[in-house]
Amino acid sequence: MKIQLEHRLSSCPPQLRCIACGQTFTVGRVRSLLVNDEDRIQGDLCPKCIRLPADEIRSILAEQVWLMLEQPQLFQHQVESPETLALELFEVALEELEMPSFSQRWMKTLESCLFWNRDKNSVMARAIAASTQPPWHHNY
Numbered sequence: 764m765k766i767q768l769e770h771r772l773s774s775c776p777p778q779l780r781c782i783a784c785g786q787t788f789t790v791g792r793v794r795s796l797l798v799n800d801e802d803r804i805q806g807d808l809c810p811k812c813i814r815l816p817a818d819e820i821r822s823i824l825a826e827q828v829w830l831m832l833e834q835p836q837l838f839q840h841q842v843e844s845p846e847t848l849a850l851e852l853f854e855v856a857l858e859e860l861e862m863p864s865f866s867q868r869w870m871k872t873l874e875s876c877l878f879w880n881r882d883k884n885s886v887m888a889r890a891i892a893a894s895t896q897p898p899w900h901h902n903y
């Protein structure tokens with residue numbers, strides 16, 4: 764699995780539930796999506812979880828799986844049944860987690876400032892235009 768950085772679109776609700784710790788959080792400009800090895804999006808990670816080492820994120824995911832099986836009533840509002848979700852998350856927790864690098868995160872945030880400001884003549888727009896192809900395009 765990996766963490767994919769995406770710009771938050773206006774269609775995205777302002778508050779989301781973290782797939783790992785289960786906490787509701789306010790989404791910033793950049794979403795951190797947890798994606799499994801088959802490129803299926805599992806959910807969003809909150810700013811707190813995204814700062815954790817990969818191994819810790821995996822163990823928090825495993826705890827969520829446990830909670831889903833122990834207290835499925837907490838997850839009844841989900842589209843899929845808690846059991847299906849738990850199984851999927853369990854498989855994800857077993858996969859190696861590929862974290863985005865600091866520069867990837869930084870560039871994505873810069874990009875999203877441009878995306879929101881729509882100011883093509885800003886200092887950052889010119890700086891990014893002058894740089895080479897952003898590295899993240901080749902990583903996924």
Ligand SMILES: [Zn+2]
Nearest residue numbers: 781784809812
């Ligand atoms: Zn979290």
